[in-house]
Amino acid sequence: MTASSMPDSNSSNSGHSAAEPMAAEPMTFDHLGVPEPLVRVLRKDGKTSAFPIQRDTLPDALAGRDILGRGRTGSGKTLAFSIPLVARLADDEGGRARHGRGDAARSGSLPRPRGLVLAPTRELANQIDEVLNPLAQAYGMRTCTVYGGVGQGRQVDALRRGAKIVVACPGRLEDLLRQRKLSLEDVEIAVLDEADEMADMGFLPAVERILAQVRPGGQRMLFSATLDHGVDAVVKRFLKDPKIHEVDSATQHVDLMTHHIFRTTQAVKHDLVRKLASGAGRRILFTRTKFQAKKLAKNLIDNGIPAAQLHGNLSQNQRDRNLGAFSRGEVKVLVATDVAARGVDISDVDLVVQVDPPADPKSFLHRSGRTARAGRSGDVVTLVLPDQWRDTRRMLRLAHIDAKPVQVTADSPEVTELVGPVAKPVHGWSLQAEQPQASGGRSAHGGRGGRSGHRDRRPYRSRRSSDRPALDHEDGPLDGRTRGHRHSGSSERTRGHDHGRGSGRAGSRFDADRRGFRRGHRRHRRDGNPFRSAAKR
Missing domain, CATH: 3.40.50.300 (P-loop containing nucleotide triphosphate hydrolases)
Incomplete structure (x- = not known):
């Protein structure tokens, strides 16, 4: 069976098509x-x-x-x-x-x-x-x-x-x-x-x-x-x-979803993003990289707009905590990379802002799908800089999005109308580590984030320039490597053992062995070099 062999209409007994209005009574x-x-x-x-x-x-x-x-x-x-x-x-x-x-x-x-x-x-x-x-x-x-x-x-x-x-x-x-x-x-x-x-x-x-x-x-x-x-x-x-x-074709967008294409410039983009984030409703702001997500969240917080982050550089406990705060309404703005487009199921997100256009039509539709869920309406804004317009126009065409682009600034009436009531600024806000995790923290059902306050002790990982959900580090394809064994410069990728309860133990043993090796190497260079003078020894 291939993609082209999929029927265009619903082949179930009910016979409904995505394009048809549903005439039948609601089925309990x-x-x-x-x-x-x-x-x-x-x-x-x-x-x-x-x-x-x-x-x-x-x-x-x-x-x-x-x-x-x-x-x-x-x-x-x-x-x-x-x-x-x-x-x-x-x-x-x-x-x-x-x-x-x-x-x-x-x-x-x-x-x-x-x-x-x-x-x-x-x-x-x-x-x-x-x-x-x-x-x-x-x-x-x-x-x-x-x-x-x-x-x-x-x-x-x-x-x-x-x-x-x-x-x-x-x-x-x-x-x-x-x-x-x-x-x-x-x-x-x-x-x-x-x-x-x-x-x-x-x-x-x-x-x-x-x-x-x-x-x-x-x-x-x-x-x-x-x-x-x-x-x-x-x-x-x-x-x-x-x-x-x-029920729906692969490229169909939702009838209750309204798309807005805002053309802007780099000089006014920061103010425009802050304005779009300032509304009272729940909204998700998508960036392309983890670094951009972290930087934007900090900028919003510094300007009195509480914002949580969701990206691949966070530990699982941090991700659970931030997503839980967003889903409970404790924070109204979530700044995320594409990892959130595949994992956030919250029905009352009013606005999705694509701070950077995504790389392909499928990512565009996945990001957009965070709003207008479960029968609710929602808006999607895509911000486009001049040098991004050609690629974005092609992507919109492939995604079957027919929205007229509008040149805007933060004070444009189109933006003000879309933002709606502005939330009261909150200065000095921070999402404390001791706040409860997401509702997924039920230990009774196995691995929903661990103990309260537990920190994911894993070796430091250098940042990548982009957030690649395809290798969202804990579940890389094919090899199933356990974190805690990804030490820079080490060829050993330990398969199938965790060395006890947490990955951090393996990392600490590795670091201790490495320190011991370095001390021994320095001692050998100092005491075992026949060309060093007696005075220097």
């Missing part, structure tokens, strides 16, 4: 066959009517069919696979799922989860687990997250306590498989979310190795915006006669 979850315990959990969270992709996929997924789902970001894909994943495992588990600890915890055997969700980034893994865990708890099942950037100890403990469903990034999962910390032989249902992003980040070879280890004949669900870069090969190899559901 119980009418779609969702078990009553899960309906109660959803109702408690304010979810009663299914989104189009949920309405289309749930009957087939609950019946055990392999699913190939294609829908834009924010369309409700997480619930579309989480509901059938939990419901079908609970049916098979029967009464055993309601008893306390899992089989591995009781017998000491190798942990054998029965459900697996693969995600490209740790932020997305955490947010999937936030949706999945309450559903699993309705049947007494445990979930856990597995990703790099934090010590593996808590994740291994969660697996041993009997987690039935694992939400994982491929790099760390392969690490644990090499160490024989778990087995995938009992996985009956496997989900691959954001498969096109997996491909862009170089994860598909690892994904194929992982899927080859799960139980043959189980259910597979794959969700992707496109089927390029090898995703079609994964579909052909691992999905059996999949039911295809397409």
